[in-house]
Amino acid sequence: MRFRLTALASGSSGNAFLLQAGQTSLLIDCGLPARQIARELKRRGVHPEELAAILLTHEHGDHVLSAGALSRRYGVPVLANPATLAAIAGPLGQVYALPMATGSAHSLGDVDVASFPIPHDAADPVGYLLECDGWRIAVAVDVGAPSTILLEPLRLADLIVLEANHDRGRLLRGPYPAFVKARILSPLGHLSNQEAAQLLAQVAGGKRRSVWLAHLSAINNTPRRALRTVAESLQMAGVGGLELHVVLRDRPSIYWDLDEWGWQERLL
Numbered sequence: 001m002r003f004r005l006t007a008l009a010s011g012s013s014g015n016a017f018l019l020q021a022g023q024t025s026l027l028i029d030c031g032l033p034a035r036q037i038a039r040e041l042k043r044r045g046v047h048p049e050e051l052a053a054i055l056l057t058h059e060h061g062d063h064v065l066s067a068g069a070l071s072r073r074y075g076v077p078v079l080a081n082p083a084t085l086a087a088i089a090g091p092l093g094q095v096y097a098l099p100m101a102t103g104s105a106h107s108l109g110d111v112d113v114a115s116f117p118i119p120h121d122a123a124d125p126v127g128y129l130l131e132c133d134g135w136r137i138a139v140a141v142d143v144g145a146p147s148t149i150l151l152e153p154l155r156l157a158d159l160i161v162l163e164a165n166h167d168r169g170r171l172l173r174g175p176y177p178a179f180v181k182a183r184i185l186s187p188l189g190h191l192s193n194q195e196a197a198q199l200l201a202q203v204a205g206g207k208r209r210s211v212w213l214a215h216l217s218a219i220n221n222t223p224r225r226a227l228r229t230v231a232e233s234l235q236m237a238g239v240g241g242l243e244l245h246v247v248l249r250d251r252p253s254i255y256w257d258l259d260e261w262g263w264q265e266r267l268l
């Protein structure tokens with residue numbers, strides 16, 4: 001059975017991932033303009049009206065920008081927990097909402113979806129564990145701290161999509177105002193490269209799996225820096241079996257396909 005995740009974009013300018021599993025297609029976050037989302041879906045053989053649902057991790061604009069418009073235009077359900085749906089009730093408008101309590105599970109076609117709480121400064125932010133035919137993908141972006149609540153879902157995953165937002169030193173030396181730096185560094189802010197490595201070291205367990213480092217800051221990080229920091233930290237900790245890659249911020253950049261157990265750094 002087909003099981004593929006494609007990164008359409010991930011970062012403060014917009015987040016969206018396309019999951020194709022068997023006959024089911026899901027969009028995880030919808031932080032790009034509706035026209036752009038529709039175009040990228042069609043390029044991958046998915047018409048927007050064929051989406052089984054749009055899954056939202058939390059209510060921030062770079063994750064929900066066009067969820068309402070896409071849902072209304074193409075009749076796609078929006079799945080999120082009640083607090084997230086309430087937080088964006090105005091912008092979302094009249095859509096077919098699928099409330100799913102944090103920590104619960106729901107079947108959507110060929111995909112079993114389970115949510116788990118993540119620390120971030122939103123109403124009730126979650127990550128998702130997506131399973132098809134015994135294979136699992138975990139998506140956890142906008143993570144404030146390497147909390148133990150993340151360990152179980154990440155350990156279960158064959159592909160982990162995890163935030164590696166910033167290099168701490170670069171952030172502290174950078175141009176952001178002090179209050180913005182404080183927010184990013186707080187336990188409800190964003191995960192640093194080093195914190196991402198710390199979390200991955202705890203869940204690796206010697207199992208072969210792929211890891212995407214996502215939601216990189218344009219100012220306080222670079223793909224090369226994120227990869228190097230995480231790889232060196234894991235090596236020092238004696239952790240192996242993780243295949244590291246980076247999701248680019250502003251365009252489709254990578255996919256993971258079970259049939260190929262592979263990836264492609266740039267999608268044309």
